[in-house]
Amino acid sequence: MKNLSTILSLLAIAGVLSLGGIMVMQKNKTAVKDAPVAVSGGAMIAYVDIDTLEANYELLKKRGEDFKKKQAQMEAELQRSYAQMQNDAYEMQKKAQSNSLTQAEYEAANKKLMQMQQTLESRKQSLTEQLVKEQEEFNGDLKKRLNAYLAEYNKTHKYDFILSYSGSGSAILFAGKAHNITDDVVKGLNEAAKTETEKK
Numbered sequence: 001m002k003n004l005s006t007i008l009s010l011l012a013i014a015g016v017l018s019l020g021g022i023m024v025m026q027k028n029k030t031a032v033k034d035a036p037v038a039v040s041g042g043a044m045i046a047y048v049d050i051d052t053l054e055a056n057y058e059l060l061k062k063r064g065e066d067f068k069k070k071q072a073q074m075e076a077e078l079q080r081s082y083a084q085m086q087n088d089a090y091e092m093q094k095k096a097q098s099n100s101l102t103q104a105e106y107e108a109a110n111k112k113l114m115q116m117q118q119t120l121e122s123r124k125q126s127l128t129e130q131l132v133k134e135q136e137e138f139n140g141d142l143k144k145r146l147n148a149y150l151a152e153y154n155k156t157h158k159y160d161f162i163l164s165y166s167g168s169g170s171a172i173l174f175a176g177k178a179h180n181i182t183d184d185v186v187k188g189l190n191e192a193a194k195t196e197t198e199k200k
Helices: 002-031 050-056 060-096 103-157 182-199
Strands: 045-049 162-166
Touching: 002 050, 045 050, 045 103, 045 182, 050 060, 050 182, 060 103, 060 182
Parallel strands: 045 162
Antiparallel strands: none
16 A cells, blocks of 8 residues: 555656746746746646545455455464474474484484475465565556546546645645545545446
8 A cells, every 4th residue: 555655656746846847937938028928827736635545445445455364364374384383393302302213303304394494485475475466466456547537537627737645755745625636536436446346
């Protein structure tokens, strides 16, 4: 989810920089007396509060819950394997201390433990990569959905820029409530997701 905030913050920075460039160009135009000055009412800007979007967009909440469940299942699986490995190591140590293992048995048991550890590390890496891939795919899908909805939304609202805002870190230092379109965006995204689910 933090990846979403980062992606949208970068887009916001790009928008602010573009807006800054436009303002500088307009100032330069007014400084040259002979150049014609374009008179306009300024750029139309709105923003989406990412924290509110994350808290209220049903698809995002459901996917977040699914992701947490998968993560918990992965951790439980790894914990079981780790506990089994520790138990086997303890049993081997106990037998070794009571001299009930031959040298060959000790070496075989030690080799087995090392293989278990390598298998556990490989499994951990594989599961982590799988979770990261799923998260990246979801973030990509979410970005497409948001972009598609904002493009449709903006056909009637005609904003020049729609920025992202987050209380936990944002390129926007202040955001007036009058420019907050988050409720419209959340409502529209939820309706689109509901329609998509009903079609399945």
